[in-house]
Amino acid sequence: MKTIKGPGLFLAQFIDNKAPFNRLDSLAQWAAGLGFKALQIPCNHKHIFDVELAAQSQTYCDEVKGILAQYGLIVSELSTHLEGQLVAVHPAYDTAFDGFAPEQVRGNSEARQLWAVNIIKQAAVASKRLGLNAHASFSGSLAWPYFYPWPPRKEQLIQTAFDELAKRWKPILDYFDEQGVDLCYELHPGEDLHDGVTFERFLDKLNRHPRCNILYDPSHMLLQNMDYLQFIDFYHERIKAFHVKDAEFVKSAKSGCYGGYQNWLERAGHFRSLGDGQIDFKAIFSKLTQYDYTGWAVLEWECCMKDSAVGAKEGAEFIQKHIIPVAEKSFDNFADTGDDSEQAKIMLGLK
Template identity: 65%
Template sequence: MKTLKGPGIFLAQFVGPKPPFDRLDTIAKWAADLGYIGLQLPTGPGSFVDLDKAADSQTYCDEITGTLAQYGLEVTELSTHLQGQLVAVHPAYDAMFDGFAPPELRGRPAERQAWAVNQVKLAARASRRMGLTAHATFSGALAWPYLYPWPQRPAGLVEEAFAELGRRWKPILDVFDENGVDACYEIHPGEDLHDGATYERFLDEVGGHPRACLLYDPSHFVLQQLDYLDYIDRYHERIRAFHVKDAEFRPNGRSGVYGGYQGWVDRPGRFRSLGDGQVDFKAIFSKLAAYDYPGWAVLEWECALKHPEDGAREGAPFIRDHIIRVTEHAFDDFAGSGLDAAANRKLLGL
């Protein structure tokens, strides 16, 4: 068994124009002062990580890791959630997702996609330079507008969507394999990979690629009413990243899983700060420890009610207190008989 690494924190929800969130060194000090020892870093435009530089310059990568090391921090993973989303975009969402790309690519979906594919490949190389073995991303989505089958979906529609998704991701996954890094898809509504069934369908399309791994975030399963503990039992061998995020689901006679187009505060299913929702984190941390999960426990803060800085402040001790320092010996070793193989056979009458 392995002891999980952490606590870490994903910076995507905190990076901004005001100090200390506007520079890597100051946000690193802020996180370290709260008790975090790892940072999951978003990449691309507007972030602290330029992937074009990071993929080719060991010096640049060493500067980033060195800045964090000054505050006792490590990089947990790099993230290309936004770029991964742009690998596969249904035209219905073109205008809304244009904001994820550089301004000069907006309104040019083919060029935007090519840019995104290159960005994710660069992230694989940058991860290797930083000594990382896992990377956080999204799959993108071509079939999502057809999630609920009314009118019924034409025969072959979903199959073709996943075949195309596989064609787009297989060359990217090969680059991750060349660099010894796992691509960890966050299973998330809005992505074609949003549950176990869709992940299995995708795996079939990429030939069971060894680098097509998972970022486990139980909050998304609460909102979909999936069994997030059984999910670990089924897919633990592929889980290589972990977002520690809470959620609650309180349906009523007005709305349920779909949310009634309401804002987050009024939806039956909503994300919450750690400890304020319904996720059984004791069971999750126990399962991940038992299954030798090799990575980090990283806070992703999203809450409809609480201030983000309060969520971050509370998150570090919450994660630290849930990490199980695994035992090196069995609890009942004191009562061992010391018998050898020959004695065992004698006990069995053999």
């Protein structure tokens, strides 16, 4: 067994135009002061991390590592969640997601997709230059408007959607394989890959591509009423990244898991700061440790109630508390009397 690395912090929810959240060095200093040991860095804020430059320049990547090292930090993973979304966009969401791309490709779905694919490939090269072995992203979605079987479910529709999704991602996954980096999809409602069944369908379409892996985030599973613990039993070999995020679902007579078009605070299910929700993280950390998870435990802070700065501080402490330092020897080693074939025969009455 191996000790899980952490705590890490996903920067996406903290980057801002105000200090200390507007520069990588000041973000690093702030995060280190809270006890974080690594940063998961999104690729959609050029002033924080320039993924295009990172793909071209080892010097720039070394400079980024140097900035973090001043504060005892490293990069856990890069993230292309927004760019991954743009690999596959159903026309119903064209306008809504256009803002994830630069102005020159907005209103042109083909150009937007090509731009997104290029950024993700650049992130693969940048990850290799940074010495990383995992990358976080979204799958995008073509079938999501049809997630509920009304009008009645059409199997050919779903098959065609996943055929196309796999077709778009296969060259990207091959490129990640060339760089020696795992591509980890966060299973998330709104994405075609949002649970174990959809991940398996996608994986089968890709002939079980070795670089097709999972970013495990139990909050999205709790809100879908999934067994997020047994999920680890089923998919631990594909879990290569981990967002530590809490959630709660309080049954309501007026609204269910679909949310009633309400804001997050009014929904029956919503995200919470670590320790304020219902997720059993003690069991999660135990299972991931049992299965030799070798990656980082990264806080993704999302809460509709608590202040983000407080959530970050508490989150670092929470993760550190839940990491299990793996024992170097068995607890009952003191009573070991040896083990060999002759002894076994004697104990079994065979000699």
